[in-house]
Amino acid sequence: MSDPNPETPVEPTELAHTPPPAPTTTAKLVAEGFGTLLLVLGGVGTAVFASNLFVDGGSTGTVYAAVALAFGLTVVVGAYAFGPISGGHFNPAVTLGLAAAGRFPWRDALGYIVAQVVGGIVATTLLVLVGLFGPEGWLTTAQEGGFASNGWGELSPGGFGIMAAIIIEVVLTGIFLLVILGVTHPTRGTPLAGLAIGLTLALIHYISIPVDNTSVNPARSIAAAIYGGGDALAQLWVFIVFPIVGGMLAGFAYKALFDGAK
Numbered sequence: 001m002s003d004p005n006p007e008t009p010v011e012p013t014e015l016a017h018t019p020p021p022a023p024t025t026t027a028k029l030v031a032e033g034f035g036t037l038l039l040v041l042g043g044v045g046t047a048v049f050a051s052n053l054f055v056d057g058g059s060t061g062t063v064y065a066a067v068a069l070a071f072g073l074t075v076v077v078g079a080y081a082f083g084p085i086s087g088g089h090f091n092p093a094v095t096l097g098l099a100a101a102g103r104f105p106w107r108d109a110l111g112y113i114v115a116q117v118v119g120g121i122v123a124t125t126l127l128v129l130v131g132l133f134g135p136e137g138w139l140t141t142a143q144e145g146g147f148a149s150n151g152w153g154e155l156s157p158g159g160f161g162i163m164a165a166i167i168i169e170v171v172l173t174g175i176f177l178l179v180i181l182g183v184t185h186p187t188r189g190t191p192l193a194g195l196a197i198g199l200t201l202a203l204i205h206y207i208s209i210p211v212d213n214t215s216v217n218p219a220r221s222i223a224a225a226i227y228g229g230g231d232a233l234a235q236l237w238v239f240i241v242f243p244i245v246g247g248m249l250a251g252f253a254y255k256a257l258f259d260g261a262k
Contacts, residue, residue: 029086029111029112032112035078036115036120038123039091039217039220040123041126044123044124044220046067047063067148072201079197089112091216092217092243093177093248097180097247097248099251100251101250101254103251117222119219143228147227148224150212150213150214151235152165152235157213165239174246176200178253218240
C-alpha cells in the first residue's frame with residue numbers, strides 16, 4: 001500500500017562547521033612556492049642586506065643572530081599561513097624526508113620540489129631587483145660576497161673545509177627532520193609544531209652559519225647560488241646532495257625507531 005502523503009526529498013543543509021574540501025594540487029604547489037619564497041626572502045634577504053650594512057662596522061655576530069632569527073621566524077609564519085594547505089615543507093630535504101618516513105606520497109614529491117625551487121629563485125630575483133635600485137655598488141658587493149650562498153674553504157665564513165660542510169649538513173638536516181616528524185606526528189604531535197620547527201631552524205643557523213652559511217635546504221642554496229657567482233655554483237652540489245641525504249636518513253630512521261607497532 002502506497003503512502004497517501006509522500007514527502008518531497010529535501011537536500012541536506014550545509015552547516016557552518018562543515019569541513020572545507022581538501023586543497024587542490026595546484027593550491028598545494030602554489031602554497032609551497034609562496035612559503036619557500038617567504039623563507040628565502042626573509043633569511044637570504046636579511047643576510048645580504050644586514051651583511052652589506054653592518055659587517056664592515058664589526059658587527060658580524062649581530063648579523064649571524066639576525067639571520068638565524070629571520071630563518072626561524074619565516075618558517076613559523078609560513079607554517080601557520082601555508083601549512084594547512086600544503087603541509088608547509090618549503091624544503092626539498094623535508095619533502096623527501098617525510099616521504100621516507102611514510103608521511104608524504106612519493107608520487108607528489110617532484111611537484112613539491114619544483115615549486116620550492118621556483119619559489120626560492122623568485123625570492124632571490126626580487127632581492128636582486130631591489131639591489132638594482134640600491135646605493136651605488138651595493139649589488140656588486142653583495143654578489144662578490146656570494147649573495148649569502150653556502151660554501152666551504154674560502155667561501156666558508158669560518159674557513160671550514162668540505163668534510164665539515166658535509167657532516168654539518170647531514171647531521172643538522174637529520175635533526176631538523178626528526179623534530180618535524182616528532183612535533184607533527186598524527187597522534188603525538190603538538191599544536192605548537194610551527195613554533196617548535198621555527199625555533200629549531202634558528203638554532204641550526206646559530207650552530208652552522210660559521211661553518212658553511214647553513215643550508216639544510218637545497219632550494220635555499222640553489223636560490224642564493226645562482227646570483228652568488230661561479231664559485232658558489234661550483235660548490236652547490238654539496239648543499240643539494242647532503243641535506244637530502246640527512247633528511248632521508250632521518251625519515252627512514254624515525255619510521256623504524258619510533259613508528260613501529262607492538
